[in-house]
Amino acid sequence: MLTFIGLGLFDEKDISLKGLEAIKNADMVFAEFYTSRLMGSTIEELEKLYGKTVHILSREDVEISPEWLAEAKEKNVVFLTGGDTMVSTTHVDLRLRAKNLGIGTKLIHGSSIASAICGLSGLQNYRFGKASTIPHPYTSIRGKTIISETPYDTIKLNKEHNMHTLVFLDIDKDKGYMTVNQALSLLLEIEERRGEGVMENAIVVGIARAGSDEPVVKAGYAHYLREADFGDPLHILVVPASLHFIEAEALVKLLGAPQEILDELDD
Structure with missing residues (x-):
């Protein structure tokens, strides 16, 4: 059996009780932290909580040569990821590989950035379109x-x-963790070159360390937030479309966006 477990957003305490129980009952524990990672914890802290050795897998171990997968034919194996399991296409592919090998699979979900951004920003979850990644x-x-x-x-x-x-x-082993500031600089550079008005006067939301006790969440014009201090990673960016009144009120009163975005809705 291969059980996929999402560890949540920030540290070792974010895991569900169901996930923790599955890890404690496992014969082997594997994890990958190249798609995401728990910035508020270390491998040593995870192992202390689990009472298990955590074998860290590289991108190649997961995507190209997952020989370790064969262990799940005879053993109870768990595979850990930051956030919620199956959010990454890589993990879906791994589950399909297990299926082709005749290995049963199970999913234990964790908190996801996709839902956390709505709670932190006040933006309505059903209004999100296709996501993207800035490399x-x-x-x-x-x-x-x-x-x-x-x-x-x-x-x-x-x-x-x-x-x-x-x-x-982007998370890159050589270039490090991309910041909100770097992301906005890249988008504004493209805007300057193409001049299509996508980012011109755009209100954006920058979030850092979601799931921690003190996340940083700021809203404002892109050119202003490009200079803001978000602190340590992980960072994520949201670019809203037009705003519902409640969304605009949340951005202004909770996230420090300029009052004028509310005033414009009243006009």
Whole structure:
């Protein structure tokens, strides 16, 4: 049996009782932290709580050569991820591989950033469209810096359908954790080049360390939040479409957005 367990958002205490029980009853415990990770905890703290050794898997171990998967044919194996399990396509693919090997699977969910952003921001969950990820820029073989414009296009499409956009920020083993500030700088650079008005005067929401005791959540114009201090990772960005009155009130009164976005709705 292979049990997929989501660990929640921030530290070792976010796991559900059902998930903790499954880990304690497991023969082997594996985890990957390249798609997300618990910034408020360490592997040692996880192992202390679980009373188990946690085997950390690389991207290659999960996506290319998951030889460890065979252990689940005869043993009770759990696979841990930050956030909620199955949010990443990588994890769905792993579950399908297990199915093809005749291995039974089970899911134990954890808190997800997809729902946490609604609680933290006041934005309504049913108004979100397609999500996107902003990757770090990279250098081409000709030495040119390449910035992906896919997130900009996704935000544009969602706005055309009056839908909010959740923007995940890149985690790279060499370049580190992308910040809200870096993400906004990239989007505004694309805006300056293309001039399509997607980010011009756009209200955005930046969130840092969701799930912690003191998350940072700020709303305001993109060019202003680009200079704001969000502190340590993990960061995530939301680009709203038009705002319902309750959403606008939440952004202003809870997140510090400018009063004028409420005044405009009253006009």
